[in-house]
Amino acid sequence: MSGFLDTSMVVRYLVRDVKGMADQASEVIEGEDDLWITGVALAEVSYVLRSLYRVPREVVIDHLAAFLGKQNIECYGIDKGTVLQALRMCQPSGRTSVADALIWAAARSSGQNVVYSLDARFPREGIEVRDGL
Numbered sequence: 455m456s457g458f459l460d461t462s463m464v465v466r467y468l469v470r471d472v473k474g475m476a477d478q479a480s481e482v483i484e485g486e487d488d489l490w491i492t493g494v495a496l497a498e499v500s501y502v503l504r505s506l507y508r509v510p511r512e513v514v515i516d517h518l519a520a521f522l523g524k525q526n527i528e529c530y531g532i533d534k535g536t537v538l539q540a541l542r543m544c545q546p547s548g549r550t551s552v553a554d555a556l557i558w559a560a561a562r563s564s565g566q567n568v569v570y571s572l573d574a575r576f577p578r579e580g581i582e583v584r585d586g587l
Contacts, residue, residue, distance in 0.1 A: 456488040458530065461498040464491065468499070468517050469507060483524070490530040491522075493556040496537070500552040514552075515545045532556070533563040543577050550577050 459482075466472060467479035483489065496518060503509040503517070519541055521527065522534060529537045540555035540562075550558075558577045561569045567581045576583050 456490065458490045458492065459483070459495060459527075461495050461502065464495065464499045464521065465502050468503065468521065483527075486526070488526050488528065490528050492530045493532055493537075493560060496529075497553045497556055511548065512545055515541050518552075531563070532559050536562045540577075543579070549575050 462475075463479045463482060466475040467483050470476040500514050500518065503514045504511065509517070519538055522529070522538060522541075528534060536559045537556065540559035541552070543550045543558070544552055544555050554571075554573065554576055557569060558579075558581060561567055561581050568584060569576060569581055570584050570586055572585055
């Protein structure tokens with residue numbers, strides 16, 4: 455069987471602060487099922503870890519990359535390797551947000567390689583960023 459993971463399942467798995475929920479999350483995530491995660495859920499996990507748990511940015515990126523390294527985890531609609539590349543763009547500085555990196559990954563995975571943005575700091579590696587003018 456396969457299914458989608460929501461933010462709460464991934465946060466409980468990574469943080470392990472509520473034992474019963476952490477155990478449930480571990481059973482699902484470390485089980486045999488193929489599991490999908492969306493870019494939205496990855497962005498939410500990053501936000502929750504940073505804002506509620508005060509996990510440093512670099513550590514959040516490391517946790518997400520390790521999580522995505524699991525054999526049974528796949529990114530829905532986005533190439534997993536491209537998502538990992540996008541997350542690496544977030545690590546060295548606060549310049550690229552996880553959300554922007556995931557939009558970049560979606561554009562790269564789609565083959566369109568165009569993003570419309572008014573953000574001068576939007577990542578440009580391998581894509582064209584247009585402002586609409």
